[in-house]
Amino acid sequence: MGEAKRRKKADPSYGRPVRGLVLTCPIEPRENGFSIKSTNLDPQDLRHALLFWDELVWPTNNLIAIGSGPEAQFLEEAGILTRPLYVFASARNAEPLILSQLQAFKERDGAKNSTWDICQNSSILLSASADAVTDAGIQIELLNAIPVPDKDVPLNEILEFKRRRNDEFVALRGEIDNLVQCVNAAGDPRAELERKITHLDRACADALKISAEWQFPVRLSSQKTTLDLKPFEIVAGGLAGYLGAAPLGISSDVLAGVCGAAMAAKSILNIKADIGWRSLKPRATPFAYVARFNKELF
Numbered sequence: 001m002g003e004a005k006r007r008k009k010a011d012p013s014y015g016r017p018v019r020g021l022v023l024t025c026p027i028e029p030r031e032n033g034f035s036i037k038s039t040n041l042d043p044q045d046l047r048h049a050l051l052f053w054d055e056l057v058w059p060t061n062n063l064i065a066i067g068s069g070p071e072a073q074f075l076e077e078a079g080i081l082t083r084p085l086y087v088f089a090s091a092r093n094a095e096p097l098i099l100s101q102l103q104a105f106k107e108r109d110g111a112k113n114s115t116w117d118i119c120q121n122s123s124i125l126l127s128a129s130a131d132a133v134t135d136a137g138i139q140i141e142l143l144n145a146i147p148v149p150d151k152d153v154p155l156n157e158i159l160e161f162k163r164r165r166n167d168e169f170v171a172l173r174g175e176i177d178n179l180v181q182c183v184n185a186a187g188d189p190r191a192e193l194e195r196k197i198t199h200l201d202r203a204c205a206d207a208l209k210i211s212a213e214w215q216f217p218v219r220l221s222s223q224k225t226t227l228d229l230k231p232f233e234i235v236a237g238g239l240a241g242y243l244g245a246a247p248l249g250i251s252s253d254v255l256a257g258v259c260g261a262a263m264a265a266k267s268i269l270n271i272k273a274d275i276g277w278r279s280l281k282p283r284a285t286p287f288a289y290v291a292r293f294n295k296e297l298f
Contacts, residue, residue, distance in 0.1 A: 018114040019173070020055040021289070024101040025066060027094050029127045034094035039066050043151040046071065048221060048291045049119065050158050051148060052173055056081045057108070057116075059100040063088055066097075074155055098128045110281030118288050122226060122275045125288065136276025137229055138180060138239065140286070143222045144265040145204040145251050146172070147211035150219045150297055157216055168210045172203040176225055181284040183242070184232040190241070197246050197269055204251040204267060211298075212258045220255070220265060220294040225286035228276040245270045259298040 023045070026037035041058060049056055056075065060066060060083050068076060068083065075081035086100040101118065102125075108116035118125075122139075125132045149158050162169075179196045186192030211218045229236040251267035259265075280287055 016170075018054045019052070020057065020108060020114055020116040021049050021053040022057045022059070022101055022105045022108070022116065022118045023049060024058065024097050024120070027097055027124065029124055030093070033092040034098055034124070034127070036064075036094045036097065040069050041072060043071070044148070044219065044293050045119065045291065047149045047151060047153060047155070047158060048223075048293075050075075050080070050155060051162070051169060053117075054080075055114075057084065057104050058082075059084050059086055059104040061086045061088060061096040061100040063091055063096040064094070071155055078159070095128075098124060102129055106279070109287075110283075115283065115285055117286060119290060120288060121290050122288065125277075126275055131278045131280075133276045133278055135273045137226050137274040138232075138235065138242070139224055139226050139270075139272045139274035140176060140179060141222065141224045141270040141272065142176075142200075142204065142248075143268040143270060144220055144255065144294065145208075145248060145267040145269075146221045146223050146291075147208055147214075147218045148221045148291070148293065149214070150217035153216045161214065165210060165213075168203070168206045172200075172207050175200045175203040177285040180227050180232055180235055184234045189234060189238075193242060197248075200269060201248040201250045201267075204248060205254040208251060208254045208258055217297045219297055220259070222292045222294075224290050224292075226274045226288040227286045228280050228283075230276065230280070231282055231284055239273060243271050243273065259296070265294065265296075 023041055025039055026042050027034045028037055058072060058081060072081060084104055086103050088096055088099060091099060101120065105116060105118040126134065179200065182196055183189045183193045235242060246269045248267035248269055255265065255267055277287055
């Protein structure tokens with residue numbers, strides 16, 4: 001086996017640009033700032049992030065010191081998670097957490113040979129930064145379409161899975177990444193959107209099929225991704241024509257087979273208007289992600 005094949009086998013991200021995600025512990029907006037819901041990374045969000053991204057950043061700051069728990073320490077020792085420190089003169093309530101997350105994202109946005117995203121709700125980004133602009137972006141939401149290891153699954157098992165069987169999840173992320181770009185560049189954008197929805201449906205179905213092979217509990221999730229519209233003149237000019245929901249029939253059929261017909265969930269693609277980001281470096285891929293997890297395990 002050649003050196004490139006050995007490295008590819010040991011590292012699923014070898015040979016392609018690094019995808020990174022900037023996390024923070026759960027926070028929520030309040031009338032005069034933000035409040036902390038937990039001082040740890042959400043364990044379900046962490047497993048979602050570990051499945052789809054190569055590198056993770058959880059920034060810390062000088063005003064609210066939150067230490068790494070056992071899972072964060074494990075990922076730090078594995079070289080997957082880093083915790084840069086940011087210094088602020090003052091801030092209200094939980095503001096240092098979101099401000100340090102935004103700073104870490106801005107520093108990495110546009111980095112060579114990598115693409116960095118932020119894991120945060122649009123409402124919080126709007127409250128926290130003047131860079132967020134209402135209705136200057138587009139949201140692609142996949143409802144009941146993405147399998148994620150349950151919050152109690154050991155992190156080393158997820159890493160082992162990625163080393164053995166990650167191509168389907170890389171393909172799914174690729175379909176999400178290039179959907180709007182392909183529609184924008186097409187001579188017939190409406191026909192291209194329908195074609196891309198079919199491709200995305202198949203990619204979700206493939207990921208669901210693979211989840212049936214996992215030897216650990218799986219939770220169905222919905223994922224929202226947000227793209228800035230600046231690079232997409234055609235789509236931006238006729239945004240209303242692309243908004244709406246579309247059933248993902250292939251994924252729904254696979255979901256029924258994997259989970260049983262008793263599960264009523266149907267896979268759906270929903271396209272909505274969302275925030276844009278003024279200072280974002282030009283990119284064709286989403287810049288913000290957030291996931292929601294169903295109660296049912298399969």
